[in-house]
Amino acid sequence: MKRPNALPVLLGAGVGVLVLVGAALGAGLYDVSATAKPSRLEEGFASFVVDRAVARRAPKGPNPVSITPEVLARGLAEYRGHCLVCHGAPGVRPTGISKGLNPPAPDLAQPDAQEGTDGELFQVISAGVRMTGMPAFSLSESPETLWKLVAFVRHLPKLSDEERAALAGPPGVRPEEPAAAR
Ligand code: HEC
Numbered sequence: 001m002k003r004p005n006a007l008p009v010l011l012g013a014g015v016g017v018l019v020l021v022g023a024a025l026g027a028g029l030y031d032v033s034a035t036a037k038p039s040r041l042e043e044g045f046a047s048f049v050v051d052r053a054v055a056r057r058a059p060k061g062p063n064p065v066s067i068t069p070e071v072l073a074r075g076l077a078e079y080r081g082h083c084l085v086c087h088g089a090p091g092v093r094p095t096g097i098s099k100g101l102n103p104p105a106p107d108l109a110q111p112d113a114q115e116g117t118d119g120e121l122f123q124v125i126s127a128g129v130r131m132t133g134m135p136a137f138s139l140s141e142s143p144e145t146l147w148k149l150v151a152f153v154r155h156l157p158k159l160s161d162e163e164r165a166a167l168a169g170p171p172g173v174r175p176e177e178p179a180a181a182r
Pocket of ligand 1: 050078079082083084085086087101103104105106108112113114121124125129132133134135137149153
């Protein structure tokens with residue numbers, strides 16, 4: 001007896017699923033509001049794709065900028081001006097913007113964010129992550145400044161009391177920077 005050919009059935013089922021998914025999306029059933037929790041599938045898929053894409057493009061090797069107090073002071077000033085509003089920092093009250101981001105801007109002092117290489121941190125800060133709110137800073141900052149930011153992100157888990165105070169201070173007041181760091 002001739003065995004039935006499974007291929008047309010599988011193809012038909014595949015097309016059927018695609019049509020159903022298309023119809024559901026077309027009907028606006030998938031909720032893209034920032035207040036809606038993403039499905040496990042969306043979250044897992046997105047973080048897998050982002051991690052792999054960043055790892056592939058990240059420069060190799062450690063931070064080319066040596067870590068000095070001037071570099072950290074400049075990194076702090078940049079972080080305060082460009083990153084704090086979304087990512088917050090230890091001892092700083094979260095902003096309304098950071099509460100409303102979805103996906104959230106991770107707490108960069110936590111081990112999850114610290115486990116990547118220096119190059120991976122540089123890549124995310126430089127190129128951003130499309131459709132998440134994470135901007136590309138390569139369009140506005142020099143590579144040297146971005147590496148100083150990488151140095152400061154690495155320093156976030158061990159901030160001194162002065163640094164915490166400088167980050168938490170009233171808006172518009174820039175922390176003291178040594179002249180050499182400008
Ligand atoms: C407008 C909000 C916003 C600003 C401003 C912002 N980020 Fe982000 N950032 C995000 C979001 C959202 C993500 C999560 C992206 C994702 O889910 O893949 C992110 C991710 C990151 C990551 C990856 C963390 C991880 O665990 O993988 C790093 C590193 C980072 N940002 C650093 C910075 C630095 C440094 C600055 C300032 C120069 C900055 N970000 C400014 C929103 C922001």
